[in-house]
Amino acid sequence: MRFLAAVVLCLLSFASSAQSSEDALQWLQKMAVAAEKLSYSGVVVYRSGNQTETSRVMHAVENGKEFEHIEVLDGSPREMLRENDEVKCVLPENRLIVVERRNSRRSFPALPRENLGSLTDYYVVRKVAPARVAGVDSQSLRIEPKDEFRYGRQFWFDGVSGLLLKASLFDEKGEPKETFSFTEVRVGPIERDALKMHSNVQSSEWRIHTVRSSTTKAEDELWTLRAPLPGFRLVSSMKRQNRPEAPEVWHLMYSDGLAAISVFVQPRIAKASRAEADSFSLGAVGVYRRAVGDFQLLVMGDVPPQTLKRLGDNIEMKHK
Amino acid sequence: MKAKFSALFDGEVDPREAAALLSALRDHGEARQSFHIYEMVGEALRDDPPAVADIAERVMASIQQEPDLAAMHRSHHGWRRPLLAVAASLAGVAVVSAVALLPQEREAVPVVLAQKVLPAVVDSGLAANDLQEFLIAHQTHSAASYFGGSQHQVRTVSLVEQGRPR
Numbered sequence: 259m260r261f262l263a264a265v266v267l268c269l270l271s272f273a274s275s276a277q278s279s280e281d282a283l284q285w286l287q288k289m290a291v292a293a294e295k296l297s298y299s300g301v302v303v304y305r306s307g308n309q310t311e312t313s314r315v316m317h318a319v320e321n322g323k324e325f326e327h328i329e330v331l332d333g334s335p336r337e338m339l340r341e342n343d344e345v346k347c348v349l350p351e352n353r354l355i356v357v358e359r360r361n362s363r364r365s366f367p368a369l370p371r372e373n374l375g376s377l378t379d380y381y382v383v384r385k386v387a388p389a390r391v392a393g394v395d396s397q398s399l400r401i402e403p404k405d406e407f408r409y410g411r412q413f414w415f416d417g418v419s420g421l422l423l424k425a426s427l428f429d430e431k432g433e434p435k436e437t438f439s440f441t442e443v444r445v446g447p448i449e450r451d452a453l454k455m456h457s458n459v460q461s462s463e464w465r466i467h468t469v470r471s472s473t474t475k476a477e478d479e480l481w482t483l484r485a486p487l488p489g490f491r492l493v494s495s496m497k498r499q500n501r502p503e504a505p506e507v508w509h510l511m512y513s514d515g516l517a518a519i520s521v522f523v524q525p526r527i528a529k530a531s532r533a534e535a536d537s538f539s540l541g542a543v544g545v546y547r548r549a550v551g552d553f554q555l556l557v558m559g560d561v562p563p564q565t566l567k568r569l570g571d572n573i574e575m576k577h578k
Numbered sequence: 579m580k581a582k583f584s585a586l587f588d589g590e591v592d593p594r595e596a597a598a599l600l601s602a603l604r605d606h607g608e609a610r611q612s613f614h615i616y617e618m619v620g621e622a623l624r625d626d627p628p629a630v631a632d633i634a635e636r637v638m639a640s641i642q643q644e645p646d647l648a649a650m651h652r653s654h655h656g657w658r659r660p661l662l663a664v665a666a667s668l669a670g671v672a673v674v675s676a677v678a679l680l681p682q683e684r685e686a687v688p689v690v691l692a693q694k695v696l697p698a699v700v701d702s703g704l705a706a707n708d709l710q711e712f713l714i715a716h717q718t719h720s721a722a723s724y725f726g727g728s729q730h731q732v733r734t735v736s737l738v739e740q741g742r743p744r
Binding site for chain 2: 292293294302304306309311313315317326328330333334336337338340345347349351352356358360422425436438467469471493494496498500504509511513518520522540541542543545556558559
Protein backbone atom coordinates (compact mmCIF):
# COMPACT_ATOMS: atom_id res chain seq x y z
CA MET A 259 0.00 0.00 0.00
CA ARG A 260 2.81 2.33 0.96
CA PHE A 261 4.56 1.42 -2.29
CA LEU A 262 1.42 2.25 -4.28
CA ALA A 263 1.13 5.62 -2.51
CA ALA A 264 4.74 6.37 -3.40
CA VAL A 265 4.13 5.49 -7.05
CA VAL A 266 0.99 7.66 -7.17
CA LEU A 267 2.87 10.54 -5.56
CA CYS A 268 5.68 10.13 -8.01
CA LEU A 269 3.31 10.11 -10.98
CA LEU A 270 1.46 13.14 -9.63
CA SER A 271 4.66 15.11 -9.24
CA PHE A 272 5.77 14.08 -12.73
CA ALA A 273 2.40 15.19 -14.12
CA SER A 274 2.62 18.50 -12.29
CA SER A 275 6.17 19.16 -13.51
CA ALA A 276 5.10 18.31 -17.06
CA GLN A 277 2.17 20.68 -16.64
CA SER A 278 4.41 23.47 -15.35
CA SER A 279 6.86 22.93 -18.19
CA GLU A 280 3.96 23.12 -20.64
CA ASP A 281 2.80 26.38 -19.04
CA ALA A 282 6.32 27.75 -19.31
CA LEU A 283 6.50 26.89 -23.00
CA GLN A 284 3.20 28.64 -23.58
CA TRP A 285 4.66 31.72 -21.95
CA LEU A 286 7.64 31.53 -24.29
CA GLN A 287 5.27 31.37 -27.23
CA LYS A 288 3.34 34.35 -25.92
CA MET A 289 6.58 36.30 -25.53
CA ALA A 290 7.59 35.56 -29.12
CA VAL A 291 4.23 36.72 -30.46
CA ALA A 292 4.28 39.90 -28.30
CA ALA A 293 7.75 40.79 -29.61
CA GLU A 294 6.39 40.81 -33.15
CA LYS A 295 2.90 42.21 -32.68
CA LEU A 296 3.22 44.92 -30.02
CA SER A 297 4.23 48.53 -30.54
CA TYR A 298 6.49 49.62 -27.69
CA SER A 299 9.28 52.01 -26.86
CA GLY A 300 11.70 52.35 -24.00
CA VAL A 301 15.26 52.46 -22.76
CA VAL A 302 17.30 49.28 -22.47
CA VAL A 303 20.45 48.80 -20.43
CA TYR A 304 22.71 46.17 -21.97
CA ARG A 305 25.44 44.67 -19.81
CA SER A 306 28.06 42.33 -21.24
CA GLY A 307 30.97 41.38 -18.98
CA ASN A 308 31.93 44.65 -17.31
CA GLN A 309 30.68 46.86 -20.12
CA THR A 310 27.34 48.61 -19.90
CA GLU A 311 25.51 50.50 -22.63
CA THR A 312 22.17 52.22 -22.81
CA SER A 313 20.00 52.18 -25.92
CA ARG A 314 16.67 53.62 -26.96
CA VAL A 315 14.44 50.97 -28.44
CA MET A 316 11.33 51.43 -30.56
CA HIS A 317 9.18 48.82 -32.21
CA ALA A 318 6.06 49.61 -34.19
CA VAL A 319 3.53 47.57 -36.10
CA GLU A 320 1.52 49.55 -38.63
CA ASN A 321 -0.76 48.16 -41.31
CA GLY A 322 0.89 44.79 -40.96
CA LYS A 323 4.41 46.23 -41.39
CA GLU A 324 7.01 45.92 -38.66
CA PHE A 325 9.41 48.78 -37.89
CA GLU A 326 12.22 48.76 -35.38
CA HIS A 327 14.71 51.42 -34.38
CA ILE A 328 17.51 51.00 -31.87
CA GLU A 329 19.89 53.81 -31.08
CA VAL A 330 22.86 53.41 -28.74
CA LEU A 331 22.94 56.35 -26.34
CA ASP A 332 26.46 55.79 -24.96
CA GLY A 333 29.66 56.12 -26.97
CA SER A 334 29.37 56.21 -30.74
CA PRO A 335 25.70 56.58 -31.74
CA ARG A 336 25.23 53.34 -33.61
CA GLU A 337 21.76 52.65 -34.94
CA MET A 338 19.82 49.65 -36.14
CA LEU A 339 16.77 50.23 -38.31
CA ARG A 340 14.51 47.49 -39.52
CA GLU A 341 11.55 47.49 -41.83
CA ASN A 342 10.10 43.99 -41.99
CA ASP A 343 13.05 41.83 -43.04
CA GLU A 344 15.43 44.58 -44.14
CA VAL A 345 17.95 45.52 -41.48
CA LYS A 346 20.22 48.58 -41.68
CA CYS A 347 23.12 48.87 -39.26
CA VAL A 348 24.54 52.39 -39.07
CA LEU A 349 28.13 52.59 -37.81
CA PRO A 350 29.19 56.25 -37.55
CA GLU A 351 32.76 55.46 -36.46
CA ASN A 352 33.32 53.56 -39.70
CA ARG A 353 31.08 55.85 -41.76
CA LEU A 354 29.42 52.62 -42.83
CA ILE A 355 25.88 51.39 -43.30
CA VAL A 356 25.47 47.63 -43.62
CA VAL A 357 22.21 46.54 -45.21
CA GLU A 358 21.15 42.94 -44.62
CA ARG A 359 17.98 41.23 -45.69
CA ARG A 360 17.04 38.49 -43.30
CA ASN A 361 15.20 35.41 -44.39
CA SER A 362 11.55 35.53 -43.67
CA ARG A 363 10.61 33.54 -40.61
CA ARG A 364 8.37 31.34 -42.71
CA SER A 365 11.41 30.07 -44.58
CA PHE A 366 12.75 28.46 -41.40
CA PRO A 367 10.54 25.38 -41.17
CA ALA A 368 13.20 23.56 -39.16
CA LEU A 369 13.28 26.20 -36.49
CA PRO A 370 12.52 24.64 -33.11
CA ARG A 371 10.52 27.71 -32.17
CA GLU A 372 7.75 26.34 -34.35
CA ASN A 373 8.00 23.17 -32.33
CA LEU A 374 8.71 24.33 -28.80
CA GLY A 375 8.38 20.84 -27.35
CA SER A 376 11.87 19.92 -28.58
CA LEU A 377 13.38 22.63 -26.36
CA THR A 378 12.72 20.51 -23.30
CA ASP A 379 14.97 17.74 -24.69
CA TYR A 380 17.96 19.98 -24.02
CA TYR A 381 16.73 22.50 -21.45
CA VAL A 382 14.69 22.47 -18.26
CA VAL A 383 12.16 25.29 -18.62
CA ARG A 384 10.36 26.42 -15.46
CA LYS A 385 8.51 29.33 -14.01
CA VAL A 386 10.29 31.06 -11.14
CA ALA A 387 9.34 33.79 -8.69
CA PRO A 388 7.83 36.95 -10.22
CA ALA A 389 9.86 40.18 -9.96
CA ARG A 390 9.45 43.86 -10.66
CA VAL A 391 11.24 45.13 -13.81
CA ALA A 392 10.95 48.65 -15.30
CA GLY A 393 8.06 49.35 -12.95
CA VAL A 394 6.14 46.30 -14.15
CA ASP A 395 5.29 43.26 -12.04
CA SER A 396 6.71 40.60 -14.30
CA GLN A 397 6.61 36.85 -14.59
CA SER A 398 9.87 34.97 -14.92
CA LEU A 399 11.08 31.82 -16.67
CA ARG A 400 14.36 30.10 -15.97
CA ILE A 401 15.89 27.91 -18.65
CA GLU A 402 18.66 25.57 -17.54
CA PRO A 403 20.73 23.56 -20.01
CA LYS A 404 20.80 19.79 -19.57
CA ASP A 405 24.32 19.47 -20.99
CA GLU A 406 27.52 21.47 -21.41
CA PHE A 407 26.84 22.55 -25.00
CA ARG A 408 24.66 25.55 -24.17
CA TYR A 409 24.19 28.37 -21.70
CA GLY A 410 21.30 28.96 -19.29
CA ARG A 411 18.89 31.89 -19.61
CA GLN A 412 16.26 33.74 -17.66
CA PHE A 413 13.45 35.83 -19.08
CA TRP A 414 11.28 38.36 -17.26
CA PHE A 415 8.14 39.46 -19.09
CA ASP A 416 4.92 41.33 -18.61
CA GLY A 417 2.36 38.69 -17.74
CA VAL A 418 -0.43 40.68 -19.40
CA SER A 419 1.08 41.63 -22.76
CA GLY A 420 3.85 39.03 -22.88
CA LEU A 421 6.45 41.75 -23.63
CA LEU A 422 10.00 40.71 -22.71
CA LEU A 423 11.35 43.16 -20.14
CA LYS A 424 14.62 41.58 -19.13
CA ALA A 425 16.77 38.68 -20.33
CA SER A 426 19.95 37.18 -18.92
CA LEU A 427 22.41 34.68 -20.32
CA PHE A 428 24.41 32.66 -17.77
CA ASP A 429 27.80 31.02 -18.16
CA GLU A 430 28.73 27.50 -17.07
CA LYS A 431 29.04 28.66 -13.45
CA GLY A 432 25.65 30.34 -13.45
CA GLU A 433 27.17 33.84 -13.52
CA PRO A 434 25.45 36.35 -15.83
CA LYS A 435 27.38 36.79 -19.08
CA GLU A 436 24.95 39.24 -20.57
CA THR A 437 21.81 41.04 -19.42
CA PHE A 438 19.33 43.21 -21.29
CA SER A 439 16.90 45.12 -19.18
CA PHE A 440 14.31 47.77 -19.90
CA THR A 441 14.62 50.59 -17.38
CA GLU A 442 11.48 52.18 -18.75
CA VAL A 443 8.99 50.92 -21.25
CA ARG A 444 5.74 52.06 -22.78
CA VAL A 445 3.37 49.93 -24.83
CA GLY A 446 1.42 51.85 -27.46
CA PRO A 447 1.70 53.59 -30.83
CA ILE A 448 4.93 55.39 -31.82
CA GLU A 449 5.34 58.51 -33.93
CA ARG A 450 6.77 57.76 -37.37
CA ASP A 451 9.52 60.38 -37.00
CA ALA A 452 10.95 58.55 -34.02
CA LEU A 453 11.55 55.54 -36.25
CA LYS A 454 13.74 57.45 -38.71
CA MET A 455 17.52 57.32 -38.85
CA HIS A 456 19.14 59.98 -36.67
CA SER A 457 22.66 59.88 -38.09
CA ASN A 458 23.45 62.39 -40.80
CA VAL A 459 24.75 60.17 -43.57
CA GLN A 460 24.70 62.72 -46.38
CA SER A 461 28.46 63.16 -46.58
CA SER A 462 30.29 61.35 -49.37
CA GLU A 463 32.52 59.67 -46.77
CA TRP A 464 29.74 57.24 -45.98
CA ARG A 465 29.76 53.83 -47.62
CA ILE A 466 26.83 51.49 -47.94
CA HIS A 467 27.49 47.75 -48.00
CA THR A 468 24.41 46.04 -49.29
CA VAL A 469 24.86 42.37 -48.56
CA ARG A 470 23.78 40.02 -51.30
CA SER A 471 22.62 36.69 -49.99
CA SER A 472 20.69 33.77 -51.35
CA THR A 473 19.47 30.55 -49.83
CA THR A 474 21.36 27.54 -51.17
CA LYS A 475 19.67 24.34 -52.20
CA ALA A 476 20.65 21.15 -50.40
CA GLU A 477 22.35 19.74 -53.52
CA ASP A 478 24.45 22.90 -53.96
CA GLU A 479 25.80 22.95 -50.44
CA LEU A 480 29.54 22.56 -50.31
CA TRP A 481 29.96 22.21 -46.55
CA THR A 482 28.47 19.78 -44.12
CA LEU A 483 28.60 18.83 -40.45
CA ARG A 484 30.29 15.44 -40.11
CA ALA A 485 28.94 14.56 -36.64
CA PRO A 486 25.79 16.19 -35.29
CA LEU A 487 25.95 18.48 -32.28
CA PRO A 488 23.23 17.41 -29.81
CA GLY A 489 20.13 19.57 -30.20
CA PHE A 490 21.48 21.81 -32.93
CA ARG A 491 19.86 21.65 -36.34
CA LEU A 492 20.73 23.37 -39.58
CA VAL A 493 18.13 26.15 -39.84
CA SER A 494 19.48 28.01 -42.85
CA SER A 495 22.11 27.74 -45.50
CA MET A 496 23.09 30.74 -47.59
CA LYS A 497 25.72 32.16 -49.87
CA ARG A 498 26.57 35.78 -49.24
CA GLN A 499 28.79 38.58 -50.43
CA ASN A 500 29.43 41.40 -47.95
CA ARG A 501 30.21 43.82 -50.79
CA PRO A 502 30.83 43.50 -54.54
CA GLU A 503 34.61 43.07 -54.29
CA ALA A 504 34.42 40.66 -51.35
CA PRO A 505 34.69 36.90 -51.84
CA GLU A 506 31.57 34.76 -51.77
CA VAL A 507 31.00 33.28 -48.33
CA TRP A 508 28.96 30.27 -47.26
CA HIS A 509 26.82 30.92 -44.20
CA LEU A 510 25.35 27.96 -42.36
CA MET A 511 23.24 28.55 -39.29
CA TYR A 512 22.52 26.01 -36.57
CA SER A 513 20.09 26.50 -33.71
CA ASP A 514 18.77 24.54 -30.77
CA GLY A 515 15.75 26.85 -30.52
CA LEU A 516 17.42 29.30 -28.14
CA ALA A 517 21.08 29.51 -29.03
CA ALA A 518 22.28 30.05 -32.58
CA ILE A 519 25.63 29.28 -34.19
CA SER A 520 26.76 30.70 -37.52
CA VAL A 521 29.43 29.08 -39.64
CA PHE A 522 31.03 31.30 -42.29
CA VAL A 523 33.37 29.72 -44.82
CA GLN A 524 35.40 31.75 -47.26
CA PRO A 525 38.52 31.25 -49.37
CA ARG A 526 41.78 32.11 -47.67
CA ILE A 527 43.97 34.69 -49.25
CA ALA A 528 47.47 33.59 -50.23
CA LYS A 529 49.10 35.01 -47.10
CA ALA A 530 47.97 32.30 -44.74
CA SER A 531 48.00 32.60 -40.98
CA ARG A 532 50.62 30.75 -38.99
CA ALA A 533 48.01 29.86 -36.42
CA GLU A 534 45.70 27.18 -37.77
CA ALA A 535 42.98 27.85 -35.20
CA ASP A 536 42.13 30.44 -32.60
CA SER A 537 39.25 31.64 -30.51
CA PHE A 538 38.17 34.89 -28.88
CA SER A 539 34.93 36.56 -27.96
CA LEU A 540 32.87 39.64 -28.71
CA GLY A 541 31.00 40.01 -25.44
CA ALA A 542 28.65 37.05 -25.03
CA VAL A 543 29.26 35.94 -28.62
CA GLY A 544 32.17 33.55 -28.90
CA VAL A 545 34.22 33.15 -32.07
CA TYR A 546 36.28 30.15 -33.21
CA ARG A 547 38.34 30.17 -36.38
CA ARG A 548 40.04 27.38 -38.21
CA ALA A 549 41.73 26.88 -41.52
CA VAL A 550 40.40 24.05 -43.70
CA GLY A 551 42.64 23.59 -46.73
CA ASP A 552 42.30 26.73 -48.78
CA PHE A 553 39.36 27.95 -46.74
CA GLN A 554 38.92 29.90 -43.56
CA LEU A 555 36.13 28.86 -41.22
CA LEU A 556 34.65 31.31 -38.72
CA VAL A 557 32.16 29.97 -36.19
CA MET A 558 30.28 32.33 -33.87
CA GLY A 559 27.45 32.08 -31.39
CA ASP A 560 26.24 32.54 -27.83
CA VAL A 561 27.31 29.09 -26.69
CA PRO A 562 30.31 27.86 -24.65
CA PRO A 563 33.68 27.87 -26.48
CA GLN A 564 33.84 24.05 -26.57
CA THR A 565 30.55 23.96 -28.48
CA LEU A 566 31.90 26.32 -31.13
CA LYS A 567 35.09 24.30 -31.38
CA ARG A 568 33.28 20.99 -31.62
CA LEU A 569 31.01 22.28 -34.35
CA GLY A 570 33.85 24.04 -36.18
CA ASP A 571 36.10 20.98 -36.07
CA ASN A 572 33.35 18.83 -37.56
CA ILE A 573 32.59 21.00 -40.57
CA GLU A 574 34.00 19.48 -43.73
CA MET A 575 33.71 19.81 -47.47
CA LYS A 576 31.06 17.57 -48.96
CA HIS A 577 32.36 14.62 -50.92
CA LYS A 578 30.50 14.77 -54.20
CA MET B 579 64.48 48.38 -12.77
CA LYS B 580 61.21 46.69 -11.77
CA ALA B 581 60.07 49.81 -9.95
CA LYS B 582 60.75 51.92 -13.04
CA PHE B 583 58.96 49.40 -15.19
CA SER B 584 55.96 49.57 -12.91
CA ALA B 585 56.02 53.38 -12.84
CA LEU B 586 56.26 53.36 -16.62
CA PHE B 587 53.08 51.40 -16.96
CA ASP B 588 51.34 53.41 -14.30
CA GLY B 589 51.93 56.46 -16.47
CA GLU B 590 54.05 58.08 -13.77
CA VAL B 591 57.11 58.60 -15.94
CA ASP B 592 57.82 61.69 -18.02
CA PRO B 593 57.39 60.87 -21.76
CA ARG B 594 61.04 61.67 -22.55
CA GLU B 595 62.27 59.47 -19.74
CA ALA B 596 59.79 56.82 -20.83
CA ALA B 597 61.29 56.74 -24.31
CA ALA B 598 64.77 56.17 -22.86
CA LEU B 599 63.46 53.57 -20.46
CA LEU B 600 61.64 51.67 -23.18
CA SER B 601 64.76 51.72 -25.31
CA ALA B 602 66.93 50.51 -22.41
CA LEU B 603 64.48 47.77 -21.63
CA ARG B 604 64.46 46.63 -25.20
CA ASP B 605 68.22 46.26 -25.18
CA HIS B 606 68.43 44.72 -21.72
CA GLY B 607 69.10 41.02 -22.27
CA GLU B 608 66.98 39.23 -19.73
CA ALA B 609 64.24 41.82 -19.75
CA ARG B 610 63.77 41.61 -23.48
CA GLN B 611 61.26 38.80 -23.54
CA SER B 612 59.21 40.33 -20.77
CA PHE B 613 59.36 43.59 -22.62
CA HIS B 614 57.84 41.86 -25.62
CA ILE B 615 54.85 41.02 -23.50
CA TYR B 616 54.44 44.65 -22.51
CA GLU B 617 54.71 45.58 -26.14
CA MET B 618 52.12 43.01 -26.96
CA VAL B 619 49.77 44.43 -24.37
CA GLY B 620 50.55 47.96 -25.47
CA GLU B 621 49.96 47.20 -29.11
CA ALA B 622 46.75 45.43 -28.25
CA LEU B 623 45.56 48.40 -26.24
CA ARG B 624 46.55 50.85 -28.93
CA ASP B 625 44.90 49.01 -31.75
CA ASP B 626 41.78 47.62 -30.19
CA PRO B 627 40.75 49.35 -26.95
CA PRO B 628 37.11 48.20 -26.83
CA ALA B 629 38.11 44.56 -26.83
CA VAL B 630 40.09 45.12 -23.66
CA ALA B 631 37.95 42.76 -21.59
CA ASP B 632 39.21 39.91 -23.70
CA ILE B 633 42.80 40.97 -24.06
CA ALA B 634 44.03 39.37 -20.85
CA GLU B 635 42.63 36.08 -22.02
CA ARG B 636 44.15 36.49 -25.47
CA VAL B 637 47.52 37.50 -24.09
CA MET B 638 47.58 34.35 -21.99
CA ALA B 639 46.36 32.26 -24.93
CA SER B 640 49.04 33.65 -27.21
CA ILE B 641 51.67 33.05 -24.54
CA GLN B 642 50.65 29.40 -24.56
CA GLN B 643 51.05 29.32 -28.34
CA GLU B 644 54.51 30.86 -28.31
CA PRO B 645 57.05 28.18 -27.31
CA ASP B 646 59.59 30.60 -25.75
CA LEU B 647 57.03 32.52 -23.81
CA ALA B 648 55.20 29.37 -22.77
CA ALA B 649 58.45 28.07 -21.30
CA MET B 650 58.84 31.32 -19.40
CA HIS B 651 55.30 31.04 -18.16
CA ARG B 652 55.95 27.56 -16.83
CA SER B 653 59.17 28.53 -15.03
CA HIS B 654 58.56 29.02 -11.33
CA HIS B 655 61.69 31.02 -10.52
CA GLY B 656 62.93 34.54 -11.05
CA TRP B 657 60.83 37.64 -11.62
CA ARG B 658 59.39 36.68 -14.99
CA ARG B 659 56.31 34.95 -13.68
CA PRO B 660 54.99 37.91 -11.70
CA LEU B 661 55.72 40.10 -14.70
CA LEU B 662 53.61 37.86 -16.88
CA ALA B 663 50.81 38.10 -14.40
CA VAL B 664 51.21 41.86 -14.36
CA ALA B 665 51.23 41.94 -18.16
CA ALA B 666 48.02 39.96 -18.32
CA SER B 667 46.29 41.94 -15.62
CA LEU B 668 47.51 45.20 -17.13
CA ALA B 669 45.47 44.34 -20.16
CA GLY B 670 42.41 44.33 -18.02
CA VAL B 671 43.02 47.27 -15.69
CA ALA B 672 45.70 49.65 -16.86
CA VAL B 673 44.04 50.74 -20.06
CA VAL B 674 44.30 54.43 -19.43
CA SER B 675 47.92 54.51 -18.37
CA ALA B 676 49.16 52.24 -21.13
CA VAL B 677 47.17 54.05 -23.78
CA ALA B 678 48.32 57.41 -22.45
CA LEU B 679 51.92 56.36 -22.52
CA LEU B 680 52.46 54.14 -25.49
CA PRO B 681 51.12 56.10 -28.45
CA GLN B 682 53.94 58.58 -27.98
CA GLU B 683 56.31 55.72 -28.59
CA ARG B 684 54.54 54.51 -31.69
CA GLU B 685 57.49 55.13 -34.00
CA ALA B 686 60.07 53.76 -31.61
CA VAL B 687 58.41 50.54 -30.52
CA PRO B 688 58.54 47.75 -33.09
CA VAL B 689 55.47 45.57 -33.47
CA VAL B 690 56.61 42.18 -32.33
CA LEU B 691 53.78 40.00 -31.21
CA ALA B 692 50.71 42.15 -31.61
CA GLN B 693 49.32 40.21 -34.51
CA LYS B 694 49.12 37.15 -32.32
CA VAL B 695 47.26 38.88 -29.51
CA LEU B 696 44.51 40.30 -31.63
CA PRO B 697 42.36 38.28 -33.93
CA ALA B 698 44.66 38.04 -36.90
CA VAL B 699 41.98 39.26 -39.25
CA VAL B 700 44.16 40.36 -42.11
CA ASP B 701 46.70 37.62 -41.60
CA SER B 702 44.15 34.84 -41.85
CA GLY B 703 42.44 36.09 -44.95
CA LEU B 704 39.61 38.07 -43.41
CA ALA B 705 39.31 41.75 -44.15
CA ALA B 706 39.11 43.76 -40.94
CA ASN B 707 35.58 44.90 -41.69
CA ASP B 708 34.41 41.35 -42.13
CA LEU B 709 34.37 40.50 -38.45
CA GLN B 710 31.82 43.25 -37.85
CA GLU B 711 29.82 42.28 -40.88
CA PHE B 712 29.82 38.62 -39.90
CA LEU B 713 28.55 39.61 -36.46
CA ILE B 714 25.76 41.65 -38.04
CA ALA B 715 24.93 38.73 -40.35
CA HIS B 716 24.90 36.28 -37.46
CA GLN B 717 22.69 38.50 -35.36
CA THR B 718 20.33 39.37 -38.21
CA HIS B 719 19.81 35.83 -39.37
CA SER B 720 19.61 34.32 -35.91
CA ALA B 721 16.85 36.72 -34.83
CA ALA B 722 14.29 34.13 -35.83
CA SER B 723 15.61 31.82 -33.10
CA TYR B 724 15.07 34.39 -30.39
CA PHE B 725 12.01 35.18 -28.38
CA GLY B 726 12.69 38.70 -27.31
CA GLY B 727 12.67 40.77 -30.50
CA SER B 728 14.41 44.12 -30.02
CA GLN B 729 16.56 43.00 -27.14
CA HIS B 730 18.39 40.67 -29.52
CA GLN B 731 19.21 43.57 -31.87
CA VAL B 732 20.51 45.69 -29.00
CA ARG B 733 23.26 43.11 -28.76
CA THR B 734 24.06 43.62 -32.44
CA VAL B 735 24.68 47.34 -32.19
CA SER B 736 26.45 47.06 -28.85
CA LEU B 737 28.84 44.25 -29.74
CA VAL B 738 29.54 45.50 -33.24
CA GLU B 739 31.66 48.22 -31.66
CA GLN B 740 33.96 45.54 -30.24
CA GLY B 741 34.56 44.06 -33.67
CA ARG B 742 35.39 47.42 -35.18
CA PRO B 743 38.66 47.49 -37.12
CA ARG B 744 41.20 50.08 -35.97
